[in-house]
Amino acid sequence: MVQTVLDSGRVSDLSAIRGVYLKAFRIMLLARLLEEKLASLYRAGKMHGGVFIGRGQEALSVSIGLSLREGDIFAPLIRDQAGRLAFGEPLLDAVRTYFGSVLGPMRGRDGNVHRGRPRQGLLPMISHLGAMIAVVNGALLARRLKGIQGTVGVASVGDGATSTGAFHEALNQAAVERLPLVLVIANNQYAYSTPNSRQFACASLLDRARGYGVEGHGVDGTDLIECLRVVGQAIARARAGHGPQMVVAELLRLCGHGEHDPADYVDPQLKNSRLGRDCLKVAEEFLLEHGWADATSLAEWREETQRTVEEAIAQVQREPTPDPFKESWVALSSRHLCETHEEEVPNPGADI
Amino acid sequence: MSITYLEAIREAQARALAEDPRVFIYGQDVGAFGGAFKATKGLAQEFPGRVIDAPISEDAIVGLAVGAAIEGMRPIVEIQFADFSTVAFNQIVNQAATFFWRTNLPCPITVRLPCGGTLGSGPFHSQTMESVYAHYPGLIVLTPATVEDAYSMLLEAVAIDDPVIFCEHKLLYYHLKAETLPTEALPVGRARIAREGRHLTLVAYSAMVHEALAAADELKTEGWDIEVVDLRSVKPLDTDTVMASVARTGRLLCVGESWPWGGVTAEVITRVASEGFALLDAPPARLNAKDTPVPFHPNLWAAHRPTARSIAAAARKLLRQ
Ligand SMILES: Cc1ncc(C[n+]2csc(CCOP(=O)(O)OP(=O)(O)O)c2C)c(N)n1
Numbered sequence: 001m002v003q004t005v006l007d008s009g010r011v012s013d014l015s016a017i018r019g020v021y022l023k024a025f026r027i028m029l030l031a032r033l034l035e036e037k038l039a040s041l042y043r044a045g046k047m048h049g050g051v052f053i054g055r056g057q058e059a060l061s062v063s064i065g066l067s068l069r070e071g072d073i074f075a076p077l078i079r080d081q082a083g084r085l086a087f088g089e090p091l092l093d094a095v096r097t098y099f100g101s102v103l104g105p106m107r108g109r110d111g112n113v114h115r116g117r118p119r120q121g122l123l124p125m126i127s128h129l130g131a132m133i134a135v136v137n138g139a140l141l142a143r144r145l146k147g148i149q150g151t152v153g154v155a156s157v158g159d160g161a162t163s164t165g166a167f168h169e170a171l172n173q174a175a176v177e178r179l180p181l182v183l184v185i186a187n188n189q190y191a192y193s194t195p196n197s198r199q200f201a202c203a204s205l206l207d208r209a210r211g212y213g214v215e216g217h218g219v220d221g222t223d224l225i226e227c228l229r230v231v232g233q234a235i236a237r238a239r240a241g242h243g244p245q246m247v248v249a250e251l252l253r254l255c256g257h258g259e260h261d262p263a264d265y266v267d268p269q270l271k272n273s274r275l276g277r278d279c280l281k282v283a284e285e286f287l288l289e290h291g292w293a294d295a296t297s298l299a300e301w302r303e304e305t306q307r308t309v310e311e312a313i314a315q316v317q318r319e320p321t322p323d324p325f326k327e328s329w330v331a332l333s334s335r336h337l338c339e340t341h342e343e344e345v346p347n348p349g350a351d352i
Numbered sequence: 353m354s355i356t357y358l359e360a361i362r363e364a365q366a367r368a369l370a371e372d373p374r375v376f377i378y379g380q381d382v383g384a385f386g387g388a389f390k391a392t393k394g395l396a397q398e399f400p401g402r403v404i405d406a407p408i409s410e411d412a413i414v415g416l417a418v419g420a421a422i423e424g425m426r427p428i429v430e431i432q433f434a435d436f437s438t439v440a441f442n443q444i445v446n447q448a449a450t451f452f453w454r455t456n457l458p459c460p461i462t463v464r465l466p467c468g469g470t471l472g473s474g475p476f477h478s479q480t481m482e483s484v485y486a487h488y489p490g491l492i493v494l495t496p497a498t499v500e501d502a503y504s505m506l507l508e509a510v511a512i513d514d515p516v517i518f519c520e521h522k523l524l525y526y527h528l529k530a531e532t533l534p535t536e537a538l539p540v541g542r543a544r545i546a547r548e549g550r551h552l553t554l555v556a557y558s559a560m561v562h563e564a565l566a567a568a569d570e571l572k573t574e575g576w577d578i579e580v581v582d583l584r585s586v587k588p589l590d591t592d593t594v595m596a597s598v599a600r601t602g603r604l605l606c607v608g609e610s611w612p613w614g615g616v617t618a619e620v621i622t623r624v625a626s627e628g629f630a631l632l633d634a635p636p637a638r639l640n641a642k643d644t645p646v647p648f649h650p651n652l653w654a655a656h657r658p659t660a661r662s663i664a665a666a667a668r669k670l671l672r673q
Pocket residue numbers: 078079127128129157158159160161162164186188190191192253257380408410432436439
């Protein structure tokens with residue numbers, strides 16, 4: 001979708017991109033305000049478990065979602081709230097999964113960012129880093145076997161995940177099979193507390209692409225227009241049959257690893273560098289500069305978006321939480337093959 | 353002074369580093385950051401160059417530890433969550449566990465696994481892995497339930513000439529406290545009578561020891577004296593202590609946080625049933641987590657794992673037989 005207005009290589013006509021840019025901005029804003037709300041609920045002790053947000057990575061993430069089409073595959077990771085929304089994941093999926101609502105896609109069984117709708121091509125991440133890439137490969141191979149053409153799959157990872165064996169195996173696999181995989185790496189300079197200098201020794205993660213015979217694209221992850229262009233281009237090339245593509249976005253995680261983490265290990269020099277720019281602010285300035293929005297409309301959007309977030313949270317807080325008595329407690333779809341364990345004593349309602 | 357289970361783990365590592373130049377620590381975020389749970393807090397500063405941050409490469413982390421052990425070192429590996437040790441499974445069960453048997457050269461590595469369920473942690477940050485690792489020959493699997501054991505067993509793990517899977521329970525990290533660190537301890541391989549009783553033997557390990565003790569308190573009010581055995585080490589398993597307890601009580605209930613198919617509880621029951629059948633006044637019973645992944649929502653999680661309440665219910669059933 002983005003590619004139709006962004007010609008490969010450079011943005012030729014800004015006005016042609018206006019619609020996509022504004023759409024992207026509104027989604028980034030929604031992701032940001034939702035995650036700020038979840039973070040504040042976490043600080044108030046109102047969440048189960050951790051909260052993991054994508055502050056500073058919305059421009060990259062939204063570009064993935066907007067560049068994909070219905071029928072494509074997307075395996076987002078922890079910092080992809082914006083991309084999920086742009087791909088079509090309902091806002092309520094996020095809220096319901098965080099609160100463990102039975103009405104959510106994970107029904108309280110899995111939580112927070114561990115959610116998806118596999119029937120719609122949105123793969124539910126497991127925590128184990130790097131593990132989703134080969135699964136995207138499998139979905140793409142299946143489409144080839146089924147004779148379905150023109151779809152692509154995106155797997156999202158961080159710099160840290162590039163050290164996993166799973167990453168290397170899956171990238172090589174995609175290259176050998178020449179699958180339309182787009183691997184988007186958010187190089188946010190840290191994996192939890194570990195800086196890149198302790199994670200890899202190549203000059204650029206793009207070297208990894210070359211090593212596996214895959215096309216690589218670098219992008220400034222703080223700049224929405226660049227993200228839309230480069231991610232869009234990589235996805236278009238995969239769709240056009242040029243094999244796997246790797247995008248490496250340079251940016252900084254503008255939050256802790258999770259909301260429990262004050263992240264005081266982040267180098268202040270990085271924070272003050274171009275990498276540390278807030279992509280949402282950069283986009284706002286762009287909008288004002290080009291007259292695509294004024295201060296009043298920005299304020300209105302923010303207010304409207306905040307209301308949307310508050311309504312979603314309020315709605316989900318009224319929804320039923322899982323009831324252990326009603327839970328089926330089976331992990332197989334072949335119910336007749338499930339074992340029952342005689343020694344199990346019904347144990348709901350235990351004190352928490 | 354009071355010291356937590358987590359601090360005891362930190363202190364044991366500090367002491368191992370101080371006393372043995374062959375010891376080093378390797379794992380994600382263990383250096384200046386002090387680890388995801390702060391189990392290595394300050395150690396990188398105190399022991400420069402010997403507490404090393406690893407890339408997110410569990411297979412290579414354990415593989416490297418094996419290589420260093422071959423060269424005579426005593427590596428302690430921290431896997432950030434036990435669940436991620438599955439990524440290192442090959443190196444643990446095929447490399448480390450077979451090494452001595454194949455070569456006659458010991459492989460003294462310690463793999464620390466922050467285990468077990470906590471509120472809202474979900475299927476990939478809650479697993480208990482002791483039953484899986486105990487299945488493999490060539491590994492020692494420890495499951496400390498107390499601050500004292502966390503300390504003394506970790507020190508012993510480092511000293512042992514074989515690969516040790518050290519299962520520390522995250523639920524105990526911050527809340528479990530002791531006055532001081534122990535100066536002496538039961539050796540690895542010996543179980544402990546955590547509470548004496550005469551009506552029923554409750555065998556547990558790791559965090560389940562505390563659920564079992566709470567269940568025993570509850571049953572006490574109903575007139576039952578429950579004996580609680582803390583296995584401490586699930587491999588080797590101290591069958592003698594369990595058998596002696598069953599000889600006193602005639603009834604056995606074994607509790608574990610891992611899944612019901614096979615595992616530690618099944619092993620305990622098999623041993624008692626086959627070697628001590630005559631000691632039993634009722635069929636031995638066991639209680640495990642339910643046979644699904646560990647759920648995220650607290651309502652489900654609390655029903656998934658054994659708790660004092662469900663243990664007491666299972667014990668009552670057995671006491672009536
Ligand atoms: C195989 C595996 N090992 C360890 C972890 C624990 N862990 C979760 S996120 C994380 C850091 C990830 O860093 P990166 O891939 O750069 O992504 P970022 O958090 O920076 O977005 C770690 C170590 C994990 N999830 N999976």
